[in-house]
Amino acid sequence: MVTREELYELVWSTPMIKVAEKFEVSGSYLARVCTELRVPRPERGYWAKLAVGKAPQRPALPEPLPGDPVVWSRADGLPAPAMPKPRLASTPRIPRPARPVVGIHGLIRGAKTRFLAGRKVDDEVHLKPYKKLLVDITASRSGIDKALDFANDLFNALESAGHRVVIAPPDAQFRREHIDEKEVPPKKEPRYDPYGYNRPWSPFRPTVVYVDSIAFGLAVIEMTESVEMRYVNGKYIRESEHVPPKTRRNVDHTWTTTRDLPSGRMRLVVYSPYRSVSWSAPYHETKARTLTQDIPQIVTSIEREVAPMIEKMQEAERQAEIWRLERLAEEERRRQEDDRRRIALSVKESREQLEQVIQAWSKVIRLEEFFRGVEDRAQPLPASERRAVLERLRLAREFVGTQDPLDFFRGWKTPLERYVPLSKRSPETQPTQGDDDDDENFDEAGW
Structure with a gap:
């Protein structure tokens, strides 16, 4: 990608044919690029005159007109006009040409x-x-x-x-x-x-x-x-x-x-x-x-209509900015509502899981107490009867399986492990509004 300014410096510091070789195009093609970009280029014989110190002073690079291209890339072909940014000045600057324009306009020709x-x-x-x-x-x-x-x-x-x-x-x-x-x-x-x-x-x-x-x-x-x-x-x-016909026939x-x-x-x-x-x-x-x-x-x-149009565009920009801020506020409001909803959901799910862990813990403890009680009561029995009871106890333990209550507790997820509130996140992603509300809701949930 070459800007107008860069191309201007190239064609006035190096002969056109060498600049064209650098971009792998012909000299005539590069001349057309200069014309499209409105970049002045040296006339024929300029470098010979420069060698003997008689070259004319190079002209200044003119400012691009509205609709003029400002960059060129060999991959994109001849440059296409770029969108000019309107200059929203209160007093428009309207240049006048030196002489009236006559003849066939470029858009009408052909x-x-x-x-x-x-x-x-x-x-x-x-x-x-x-x-x-x-x-x-x-x-x-x-x-x-x-x-x-x-x-x-x-x-x-x-x-x-x-x-x-x-x-x-x-x-x-x-x-x-x-x-x-x-x-x-x-x-x-x-x-x-x-x-x-x-x-x-x-x-x-x-x-x-x-x-x-x-x-x-x-x-x-x-x-x-x-x-x-x-x-x-x-x-x-x-x-x-x-x-119409002249006769009735x-x-x-x-x-x-x-x-x-x-x-x-x-x-x-x-x-x-x-x-x-x-x-x-x-x-x-x-x-x-x-x-x-x-x-x-x-x-x-x-x-x-230039001045009224500028006022309309400025008002449109103001309304667009208002709409953008309102949209951002609406998105932030929805984000905070979603955050509060997910906080409440994480608390609810965490509490339900903990209740399930407690119930599972109680069940395992009751089973262990039951098996231990059976084993204690089997001790005073005669040897043959005790062996039969302990064998059945072993089968019962295998049938139920070995369960460690700590495994249930380790599998429990706290509310913060389920969802991290916006107020608890890193500063890079932390919003600027609604942090106190999130903390208050989180605390009111009981965690």
């Missing part, structure tokens, strides 16, 4: 080809690409160009304002907000679809924009509208496109139904990808105004 290369669907249905690691856009075949153009303009505007737009890091564990595609929400919840056949496509990881170090999820979807459809000649067409054996079809109008949902904070803000396109016209206001509104 995305159309991947969206079209998916499952076969009707032209008036949302596309369902096979690739899941794509920008969070859901649109139909006819609306994909408009959705990509809007997303590209939005991403460039956010980048121009100093905010980084990326697919969420793999270890960030961000959630994706549920995006409703219907332009007019239904009056009642639709039937749950466990297999997702009727649900729109969704990406494997959300698309996020980092404002300072706070992430906001971005999802663009082409809204659907309720359209009356007519079944004609084996397929459904829009009622507006249906031409051609009977029109058709019927109508209602379906939700993509409307060509877009919806942007900006949401909190953090599982501890629930927040979202939808932006709708209308027939009179496109979302592209509202991009400056959208960027400004996202920036305004």
